[in-house]
C-alpha cells in the first residue's frame with residue numbers, strides 16, 4: 491500500500507521552531523541535509539518555494555537563477571527525489587507589504603509578476619509543471635484599503651501572465667481565508683476555481699487544498715476536496731490538522747480529529763487520487779516543544795497515519811454503509827464509522 495501513494499513535503503516543514511512570540515529553539519538543518527532525510531522518512535517529492543531552491547534570488551539575473559536551480563535538480567536526482575511544485579514566495583519582500591498581484595502600487599504588482607515568471611523558470615529547471623499560489627497578502631486588514639472587484643481583475647491578470655509565459659505550466663491556487671491578512675480575497679476552493687474560470691486557460695488552473703485552511707474557513711476539508719474532484723481540479727493537497735478557529739496550526743495529519751482525516755483519505759482513495767501523478771502533500775509543523783532529535787516525527791507520523799487510514803478505509807464494510815444509507819439510518823451509520831475507527 492505504501493507504494494501506491496507518493497508523499498511530499500517542503501523543506502520549511504523541518505524548522506527551528508521560532509514563532510511570533512519567541513526565538514528559535516532548534517538548530518538549523520541545511521537544505522542538503524534535509525534532502526537526505528526525505529527517503530529515510532518515506533517521502534519521494536519535494537515542494538519548493540522559489541527561494542527554497544534559489545536563495546536570495548532577487549539579487550540574481552534570470553540566467554543565474556536557472557543555473558542555480560539546475561544545480562538543485564542534480565541534488566534531487568542524487569537523492570532519487572522529484573520536485574512536486576514551485577510556489578513564488580510573494581509575502582516577504584518590502585515591495586509586497588500591500589500584497590503582490592493586488593497591491594495598489596503598480597510597481598509592486600509588476601514585481602510580483604516578474605517574480606512569478608522567475609518561479610516558473612525554476613519550475614522548468616527542476617522539471618515540474620506545477621506552480622502553487624498561496625495568495626498570502628492578497629487581501630486586506632480593512633475593507634476600504636482595496637477595491638475587491640479590481641483585486642479579482644488583478645489576480646486574473648497576474649495568472650494570465652503566468653499561463654501565457656509558459657503554456658505547459660499548471661497552477662494550483664491554495665485558498666486560505668485569513669492569516670496573515672484579516673480577510674483574503676480567495677478564501678475557499680469555490681473562490682479559487684471560480685477565479686480559474688476567469689483566466690484565459692481554465693484547463694490549467696486548479697487547487698491545492700490544505701486541511702487546516704478549509705477548517706479555518708469553517709468548512710469540511712473532505713467536502714472541499716470532493717468539490718475540486720468534481721471539477722477534476724484537485725492538483726495537490728496539503729494535509730495537516732487544525733484545532734478549531736485559531737492561528738494556522740499545521741498540526742500532524744489526523745492528530746486533532748481522526749474521523750475528519752479518515753473522511754479525507756476515504757474520498758481521496760475512492761477517487762484514485764495519486765493515480766494521475768498527484769502527490770500526497772503534507773504541510774505540517776512540529777511542536778515548538780520538540781527536541782532537536784525528534785523534530786521530523788510529525789512528517790513520518792502524518793504519513794503513517796495516512797497509510798493506516800487507507801487500510802481502515804478499505805476494510806470498511808461498504809455494503810453495510812450502502813444498506814444503512816438506503817434505510818436512511820444515519821444514527822447506525824454514525825455508530826458503524828465510530829466502531830470502525832475504534833477497531834471494533
Ligand code: 3MF
Nearest residue numbers: 577622623624664728738773
Ligand atoms: C500558509 C501555507 C504555506 C503554503 C506554502 C506553499 C507554509 O498557510 O500553508 O505553507 O502552503 O507557502 O505555497
Ligand code: MG
Nearest residue numbers: 664700728773
Ligand atoms: Mg500550505
